[in-house]
Every structure is written in structure tokens, then in C-alpha cells.
Amino acid sequence: MQISWRQYLTLKLAKRNAIFSLGISIGKHTHYVVGLVKQGAEVYWAHACQFDITSFKSEFSLWVKANNLAGTPTYISYTESYYQLLQVDRPDVEENEVHTALQWPLKELLTINNEVAYDYFDLPVQISGQHKINTVAIEYHHIESMSQLMLDLHLDLKQIVVEEIATCELVHSxxxxxxxxxxxxxxxxxxxxxxxxxxxxxxxxxxxxxxxxxxxxxxxxxxxxxxxxxxxxxxxxxxxxxxxxxxxxxxxxxxxxxxxxxxxxxxxxxxxxxxxLTPAIAMKIDININDFSLNALGAAMIALHKSNSRSTHEAA
Missing domain, CATH: 3.30.420.40 (ATPase, nucleotide binding domain)
Structure with missing residues (x-):
């Protein structure tokens, strides 16, 4: 784990309600964590740390508990080594049956031998005559173990995404x-x-x-x-x-x-x-953005844009 004493003490002394969201990037060798803090109407990037994959569970658990982060909205984004993203024909079934129907084409197309967790999202536009959807598949044990860890730590796991979706948050405006x-x-x-x-x-x-x-x-x-x-x-x-x-x-x-x-x-x-690419969020942390994970930042920023969307709807 790499985190400066200044960052540690800042987070240690912060009030619980100041932590707006956590974004976690699940990498091949290293997991990155971003913490966004909210003060009044301002949300800014205040915390960044990284954990070796071999010690992530124990060290991240200690970090969360030491800083009283139970209940913090948390967003996880997997990097490319963990998933397969495939474009397939949309099954000709009712909307509520699409997910179940996808198991058959995915079984033929995936190169993952173990049990998988999968989901899909629609394409905004199609090539004329086509009706495709994007599917994402990850080995089930990865999702299960990470979800269980969030549950054990009482973190409020809001969403699990992949790099491509997290990147959308970086250019949201x-x-x-x-x-x-x-x-x-x-x-x-x-x-x-x-x-x-x-x-x-x-x-x-x-x-x-x-x-x-x-x-x-x-x-x-x-x-x-x-x-x-x-x-x-x-x-x-x-x-x-x-x-x-x-x-x-x-x-x-x-x-x-x-x-x-x-x-x-x-x-x-x-x-x-x-x-x-410079994400549209204030930084109050001394790091080189080139040496850190934008995937983790994008995951954390999902909460920011969900919050803005709710505010817009409420104002309307």
C-alpha cells in the first residue's frame, strides 16, 4: 500500500459525511482507490492510494476500518485483464428476457472456461440493418469475492463497471x-x-x-x-x-x-x-495523474454525476 502520512491523517480526521464516494480500479497487479470529498456544493479529488493485489484484502480492510468509511458509496471498475467485452446480436425476446437469453450465444463465444457473471448495455446507434448489444463477462468468483469484501467492510457497493464505462465519466460534460x-x-x-x-x-x-x-x-x-x-x-x-x-x-x-x-x-x-485528458474535477492531492489510475477516478465520479442528475430532476 502506498499512501502518504499527510493523506492518511487528512482522511483519518475527516468527518464521515465528508467522504462522497470511493472508486476502486481492479488491476492485474495493483488495485487503485480514489476518494472524493464533498464540502458544501464542491466535490473534489482528495485521496488516492494503491494496494498490491496480493495484500489488497487485508490492507484495504485495515484502511477502511481505520478511517471509519463504513457506509461510503463505492464503485468498482475492472480493468481489461479481467473481462471480455463482446458485441452480439440482440436476442429476439422481450426486454425482461434478454439477460437470460444471452447465456447461450455467450457460451459459444466466450473463451472463459469458468462460471461467469455477465451483463449487457445497448448501443446508442446501429449500423443500418443490425441490432447489436454490448456484453461484458467476468469470471464469477472475481465478482463474488469483491462483493463479499465490500459487504464485510460495510461499504455501500453501488455499481460494478468496466474501463470503457468508467472512461465515459471522465468526459461527462x-x-x-x-x-x-x-x-x-x-x-x-x-x-x-x-x-x-x-x-x-x-x-x-x-x-x-x-x-x-x-x-x-x-x-x-x-x-x-x-x-x-x-x-x-x-x-x-x-x-x-x-x-x-x-x-x-x-x-x-x-x-x-x-x-x-x-x-x-x-x-x-x-x-x-x-x-x-484532464477530468473535470478539482484536485486537492499531490499526485502525478500519469502515474495513477483514471479508471479508479472514473468509477468514483459515477457518484458525482448520479448526484447531479438527481439534483436536476428535483429542480425540475
């Missing part, structure tokens, strides 16, 4: 479609197209997981060009196949030193503004 390139540490680049907090398409870009090992000159010897080809294919698919208005902005956040250079070169090749 954009009403026009944006393309994002986000990479977790030791993971592959996740390309998503998001509009109005809805996931229109997603792809994993294979072969770009070691970008941090290359110098700027090496990146410019074909690597950035290959990345731009993948981006352009996704932009074309969104505009031509899904018949949506062209995307006008790309957001990028990669855990490498040269992401500014990559952003600049993509902007030149694609001829579109490219910005580093």
Missing part, C-alpha cells in the same frame, strides 16, 4: 462526440467514442502497450503513424458506418513521458485538436 485514448499502467490503449456520457464505440489498440520504452525519435519512426491509422479508421467508421456528425476533438491520457509529443503529432496527421 461533452455533448458533442469525442474520441478518447486512455491507457492504464501495463494495459493496452482503450479507444472510445463518447457522446452525452454514452459509449458509441470502443476498440482495444493492440501493439501499443510499451510506448513508454521508446524515445521521441523512435516513436516517429512509424509508431505514431500506425496509431494515427487506427484512429482514422475509428473516425471513418463513426462518420460513415454509424452516420454520425464528424468528431472534432480527441482526448489522450497515456502513462508515458512523451504523451505531449504523441498528442502533437496526432494533431498534425489527423488535422484535429488533440488535448491531454
Amino acid at each position: 461533452h455533448s458533442e462526440a469525442v474520441l478518447t485514448l486512455v491507457q492504464e499502467l501495463s494495459g493496452e490503449i482503450c479507444l472510445t467514442i463518447i457522446k452525452d456520457n454514452r459509449l458509441y464505440m470502443t476498440r482495444r489498440l493492440r501493439g501499443f502497450d510499451n510506448l513508454g520504452q521508446f524515445s521521441p525519435d523512435e516513436l516517429r519512426m512509424g509508431i505514431i503513424e500506425s496509431l494515427c491509422i487506427q484512429i482514422q479508421r475509428s473516425l471513418d467508421y463513426f462518420s460513415n458506418q454509424l452516420r454520425q456528425p464528424p468528431i472534432k476533438h480527441i482526448f489522450l491520457r497515456l502513462p508515458i513521458d512523451h504523451q505531449d509529443i504523441i498528442a502533437e503529432d496526432i494533431e498534425k496527421v489527423i488535422d484535429m485538436p488533440v488535448s491531454l
